[in-house]
Amino acid sequence: MTPRTSTRKQNKWPIRKAPLAVISFFLLLWLAGNATGEPARVLEQAIRVCLSCIGIG
Amino acid sequence: METVRKWVQLFMGFLMNGSWSFPFTRSIYQGPLKVICAPGLNCYSCPAATTYCPMGSIQQLLSGLRFALENSQFYFGLSVVGAIGVLGGLFGRMICGWACPFGFIQELLYKIPSKKFRIPRILSYGKFMFLIMFVIVLPLVVVDDFGAGQPWYCKFVCPAGTLEAGIPMLLMQPNLRATVGLLFFNKFVIMITFLGWSVFSSRPFCRTACPLGAFYALFSKVRLIKLHLDEAKCTNCKACHLVCPMEVKFNESPDDYECISCLACMNKACKFDAITLEIGGIPLETPGKRLPSPSKIA
Numbered sequence: 001m002t003p004r005t006s007t008r009k010q011n012k013w014p015i016r017k018a019p020l021a022v023i024s025f026f027l028l029l030w031l032a033g034n035a036t037g038e039p040a041r042v043l044e045q046a047i048r049v050c051l052s053c054i055g056i057g
Numbered sequence: 058m059e060t061v062r063k064w065v066q067l068f069m070g071f072l073m074n075g076s077w078s079f080p081f082t083r084s085i086y087q088g089p090l091k092v093i094c095a096p097g098l099n100c101y102s103c104p105a106a107t108t109y110c111p112m113g114s115i116q117q118l119l120s121g122l123r124f125a126l127e128n129s130q131f132y133f134g135l136s137v138v139g140a141i142g143v144l145g146g147l148f149g150r151m152i153c154g155w156a157c158p159f160g161f162i163q164e165l166l167y168k169i170p171s172k173k174f175r176i177p178r179i180l181s182y183g184k185f186m187f188l189i190m191f192v193i194v195l196p197l198v199v200v201d202d203f204g205a206g207q208p209w210y211c212k213f214v215c216p217a218g219t220l221e222a223g224i225p226m227l228l229m230q231p232n233l234r235a236t237v238g239l240l241f242f243n244k245f246v247i248m249i250t251f252l253g254w255s256v257f258s259s260r261p262f263c264r265t266a267c268p269l270g271a272f273y274a275l276f277s278k279v280r281l282i283k284l285h286l287d288e289a290k291c292t293n294c295k296a297c298h299l300v301c302p303m304e305v306k307f308n309e310s311p312d313d314y315e316c317i318s319c320l321a322c323m324n325k326a327c328k329f330d331a332i333t334l335e336i337g338g339i340p341l342e343t344p345g346k347r348l349p350s351p352s353k354i355a
Contacts (some may be wrong), residue, residue, distance in 0.1 A: 016338040019281035019335035023146035030139025038118070038136040039092050041125075045117045046109035047087035053113055053210045053211035054102050055244035056236050 058324045062155060066164075067328035069156040072107070073097065079104035083229045095142035096148075098269045100215070102222035104229065111141045112192055112269050113211050113218075120196040120206030125141075141272060145237030149280030150273045153263055154317030159217040160263050164302070166255035174258050175304060180265045181315060187214065210268060212240070216248035217262075259302040264315065274314035281337050284318055286311040290331035297322035297332065307332065 033039070074094045076086035085104050095101070095108035102113075116133040125132040127282075144152060153160050167173075191210035200206045200331075211218055223241065227233055254261040263270050286308060297307040300322055303315040307322045308331070323332040333340040 001323070003221045008059055014338050016279075016281075018279040019146050019337055022276065022279050023143055023281065026139045026142025026146055028139070029135045029142060033136025033139055036131045036135070038132050038134070039128070040115050040130050041118065042109055042137065043089070043092045045114065046091040047085070048083055049222075049226060050113065050117070050208070051233075051236070052210065053100065053208055053215070054218050054226055055212065055241040056223060056226070 058292065058320050062319060065155050066158075066161040069097065070158040070161055073158060074103060074105035075107045079225075079229065093276045094137065094144075096141075096144050096152045097158060098159050098215075098217045098267060099157075100211075100218040100222040101165045102218065102226065104222070104225050106221070111137050114216075116192055116208035116211055118194065120123060120200075120208055122197065122206075123200065123204040141269070145273045145276040145280065147281050148273075149276040149283065149318070150270060150314070150316060151280070151282060151318035152259075152273055153267075153270050154319040157263075157269075158221070159267075160260060160317075162220075162252075163255040163260045163262060166252060167259050169256045169303075171256050176258050176261060176264055178304075183265045184263075184267050184274075187266055188271040192268045213243065214266065216244070219248040220252070259304070260317075263317070264303060277314040277316065278312045280320070283335060284316065284320070284323060285331065285333050285335045285340060287331045287346035292328045292329055292331075293322045294329075296326040296328070300326045325340050330339045 061237055075207050076088070079085065085102055086128070087109055088107070091101065091109050093108045094111050095106070096113075097111055098112065099106060099108065100113065101109045106160065107257065114137045117135045118132045118137065122132065187210060191214060195209040196206040198206070198210075204341045216318070219241075223244065251262045264310075291308050293308060295306075295308070298304075301307060301316075302319060303313075305313045305322075307313070307316070320332070320334065323334065335341065
């Protein structure tokens with residue numbers, strides 16, 4: 001039994017877990033931001049012409 | 058693969074700039090899609106923009122943070138940082154190579170026949186300075202008498218904003234032309250400098266001054282999708298150095314923060330199958346390439 005298990009383990013690609021942790025962390029940040037109602041504020045800003053953003057105002 | 062990438066860039070450009078009613082409305086798109094974060098640098102004051110620019114939004118939120126906190130609104134930019142953080146964790150700077158409209162424009166300009174010049178590596182640190190100072194610190198710290206900051210990067214630097222929003226808006230709204238002054242002239246010169254530089258050097262803005270590229274660069278070692286070097290197969294022929302648009306020496310630095318995963322090294326240069334695209338450690342099999350053995354990857 002033991003050799004078979006180790007062979008199976010050798011054939012598996014080593015999965016990198018760090019990206020999943022990073023993505024989960026930022027997903028939580030995104031959810032926290034959404035919970036505070038931030039997207040409404042972002043939308044409010046994004047639908048107006050930002051004169052200073054385009055170098056006019 | 059290069060053709061596929063060009064089509065993806067074009068498609069993403071249209072996706073982020075898909076509102077074509079502006080010749081009639083003479084204003085920007087104001088629909089609900091603007092709550093979606095653009096993966097690349099794409100000014101949300103562009104008349105055709107359907108999404109918001111993450112860098113612009115962060116600056117706006119930080120510059121108004123004092124007002125927000127006074128009203129018990131905790132707008133620290135978490136949703137924006139979260140959105141680009143998820144994208145960074147998935148793709149990193151692959152977004153620069155595949156989904157950024159301004160990167161695409163620079164690539165097209167680089168195709169103009171001319172003498173080409175390298176960009177000194179030290180200039181690549183400039184984008185981190187812009188991210189830290191112009192996007193975060195200055196909008197937050199430098200405030201007027203009323204406690205309001207300014208979007209420093211958008212206002213004083215961003216050439217994408219000038220090209221995609223400033224010029225079109227001036228063309229569409231004649232009443233804005235009276236407000237053009239030194240500020241616009243400064244941004245116009247910066248835009249012309251970067252566009253002109255793009256003819257002679259590959260992606261100069263992405264490499265020296267893009268704060269979004271700097272943010273995605275932070276994920277170079279931990280992003281889910283990235284290129285992998287099989288050191289056992291690499292012969293150190295340095296062919297990958299010659300084709301990289303970001304001048305990355307891939308075999309010496311496989312997780313380089315400048316790598317935009319355009320796949321040129323994998324498809325155009327490496328004849329020894331030493332470079333593979335992997336997702337979370339699992340290599341993808343691309344046509345004409347054999348996968349390395351798992352032990353080599355480990």
